[in-house]
Amino acid sequence: MFIPNTKPLTIFTPEPSTGLGAAFLDIGVSAGFPSPAEDFTEERLSLDHELVKNKETTFFARVSGQSMIGAGLNDNDLLVIDRSIEPSNNKIAVCFLDGEFTVKRLRVDQDGMWLQPENPNYPIIKITEENNFIIWGIVTNVIKKVY
Template identity: 75%
Template sequence: MLAKENSINLTFFLPDTSSSEGAVFFDSGISAGFPSPADDFKEERLSLDRELIKNKEATFFARVSGQSMIGAGLDDNDLLVIDRSLEPEDGKIAVCFLDGEFTVKRLSVTANGLWLLPENDRYSPIQITEENEFVIWGVVTNVIKKL
């Protein structure tokens, strides 16, 4: 039996852009195979804000709670980067406000209307109808994971 998950509890955060210095970044690449000897590293500063946030006034963070998007790589407790200035498109992952609750799902626009698709076979797709209170709140641009 498929579980019906209409919402995922999301906790929202604003980005802290007060520090623009960034962390130390070694621009030599890091081998995922055999280590290679490196005589010198080119050291720079890397700001994750500059890498992940294109429009700071419209960007928010939210923490995922739930399992409906694990097939898309969004696991419980991951941190989403959400840009509210981007236009939602078919196939994009979006944070939506549906019937009083937030949910994150993949958008599917078909001849039969708009669908919110989970990425876990245990959950059912949600068709958006005129009866729903529905807003696409923002488009997910990145996910930050703890290992």
Template identity: 55%
Template sequence: MKVTLYQPQKGKQPKITFVDTGISAGFPSPAQDFAQKKLSLDDKLIQNKEATFYARVQGVSMINAGLGDGDLLVIDRSITPQNNHIAICYLNNEFTVKRLAIQNKKITLVPENDAYEKIEITEGTELLIWGIVTYVIKKV
């Protein structure tokens, strides 16, 4: 699985209208008043703007974790990697997204699809954990 990285644009972004009453997944209530506010997804999804990047997923090795081909990832480089985090890793001159398994200073990159093999990080392997996935944005 490959990951294409890009950084959010700097400067003031236009805000999108936000209906703050919730959208019913059952029967709609015609009596509800709709309170409209302006919403910036940057304000909701990004804690550290200088350390946050977006990436688009290419492939299906993480499909069982809810990351599908074409999904947009929000990645924070300021988060300290920990066991079970989903991380963007730079391995063998390629970016990849995998779940981290960290035990007793041993790191394994774990795919979330049984068709793919785990990647054991051994001495001499150059691995850069580039950032931690904080959100996934899907197109339906």
């Protein structure tokens, strides 16, 4: 099956962290009115500990394309993917479909399985026995650049 406008995902494995992590100010950052920062504590925070629950089954992949923009996954975002999480309805999954990797929302019911894009310009993909299909892992987090 040909999926228009798709590009392969680039898969990375997490590198073990050797540092102490970045500085973490455990004060809560206000998204409304500024709050006084008189009594804050500086700690060290490792994103490995926050984002990677199982090192042996966690991978990173960079999003390529616009099919999942409605779910907040934009071109060039970095996905955190855990292969140990059980796939289920409504999870966002990285799948291997007919020779290519793709990221879509799983839709599962008694009538079958579909890969649901989060952009109306892309088709819903019905998975059939003719497809070469594997659910490769479940997306747990997305890392974005904001500049």
